[in-house]
Amino acid sequence: MKSINTAVETNKIIRFFQDLGTLTRIYLLLSFITFSVVFIIGALMHLQNKISIAPLSTINGTAATVPTTVFLDMMTTQIPVLEEAPTSTLSQKNISKFLFQILSGINPNNPKSLVALAIPGMERETPSLLYGGDAASSISPVEYNPPANVFQQGEIPSTTEESPPPVASEPTPINQLDENKGSKSVFIYHSHNRESWIPELTKVTNPDLAFDATKNVTLLGKRMKESFDKLGISATHSNKDYPSSVKDFTYPKSYQYSKLTVKEAFAANPKLSYLxxxxxxxxxxxxxxxxxxxxxxxxxxxxxxxxxxxxxxNMEFAKKIHDKINEKYPGISRGIYGKNSNGNGEYNQSFSPNSSLIEIGGVENTLVESYRTIDILVEIIADVLKDAEKV
Known part of the structure; x- marks a missing residue:
């Protein structure tokens, strides 16, 4: 009986449209299509406002991920002189792989990238070059999680007492700011406070084990604060050791721990401006x-x-420092890179537009080399602060 009633109603609707004139039917059809288009566009605009678009989907991030050979092959199609290139990357297979990786975030040549998307903390995406480097030859920053037991007591023997940290000979002179230029406060901290250097540690040759309880990047932060103090710029430095102060410490949660440190710093000094x-x-x-x-x-x-x-x-702030430091000391900065990992991707930078994560050298650099860079970095940041005060 139910099916019979449904058939009757359907027949009524069909007869209704058949009774309508041709123009009326066209009008109703166009009205329905217009309504559908407007609805779809409205829904897409709503989603666009809700979703934060990462730079990877913009020309800044995407262009940096395209191999140089692809650009060369594209130029070859327009510049005959370049046609001598032995091979072409613009094959259907290569283009398909590239588009698949851009759209899905999965590297077809690396099956582990599929697993990394599903397991929090395992993702290791290649940072996208946002500014200041050559996409053709850029070397992205790299971060590896240390073994789980590296922070256990006894795993990291302190070497500071045996060999005190050296200081950089002939520190770079820094121009003094005016006395009234110290109103902006600087906060220096370290999410990975035990990161150290192989040349400064005894009996350590494995980069994954280059962590130390006392001889670590907090020495760079201390040097940075002292340099700001000499300029009359208000600076605070946190050398908090998370492995020993946080119960059930786990390395992947480092930025959660340092976020609390930043909050405490703001509670103590609401006028903090530069992180x-x-x-x-x-x-x-x-x-x-x-x-x-x-x-x-x-x-x-x-x-x-x-x-x-x-x-x-935050990128504009980093850009100011990058431009000034490379203008005066060419090659010191390798550029500004964007990260959008599942594990972090925010890096406490929402606290201030003048917040930056800065990698100083690598695991095989010496403390003296790092101190030299800190000295000129403070010099440049001081200039940026002075320009900000003028504005």
Missing amino acids: FDIHRDSQGRSKTTVTINKKDYAQIYFVVGEKNPNWEK
Whole structure:
């Protein structure tokens, strides 16, 4: 009986449309299509406002992920002189792989990337070059999680007492700011406070084990604060040791721990304006060192957290420092990179538009080389602060 009633109703609807004139039917059809288009566009605009677009989907991030050979092959199609290239990357197979990786985040040549998307903390995406480097030859910053037992008591013998940390000879002179230029407060901290360097540790040759309870990146933060103090710039430094102070410490949660440190700093001084999270990279010496005037310096990476809704402002802040430091000391900064990992991707940078994560050198640099870079970094940041005060 139910099916009979449904058939009757359907027949009524069909007869109704048949009774309508041709123009009326066209009008109703166009009205329905217009309504559908407007609805779909409205829904897409609503989703666009809700979803934070990462730089990877913009020209900044995407262009940096395209191999140089692809650009060369594209140019070959328009410049006959370049047709001597022996092979072409613009094959259907290569283009399909590239598009698949851009859209899905899965590397077809690396099956582990599929697993990494499903397991929090395992993702190791390649940072996208946002500014200041050559996409063709850029060397992205690298971070590896240390073994789980490396922070257990006794696993990291302190070497500071046996060999005190050296200081950089002939520190770079820094121009003094005016006395009234110290109103902006600087906060320096370290999410990975035990990151150390192989040349400064005894009996350590494995980069994954280059962590130390006392001889670590907190020394760079201390040097940074002292340099700001000499300029009359208000600076605070946290050398908090998370492995020993946090119950059930786990390395992947480092930025959760340091976030509490930043909150405590703001509670103590609401006028904080500039935040610097100082790290060292995990790459070898050849990729993190530059020679200027016959002296070796640890190179710098700036990292921007793309999950921060206002990441563009943090990038602009890093850009000011990058441009000034490379203008005066060419090659010190390797560029600004964006990260949007499942594990972090924000890096406490939503606290201030003047917040930056800075990698100083790598695991095979020396403390002296890192100190040299810190000295000129403070010099440049002081100039940026002075420009901000003028504005």
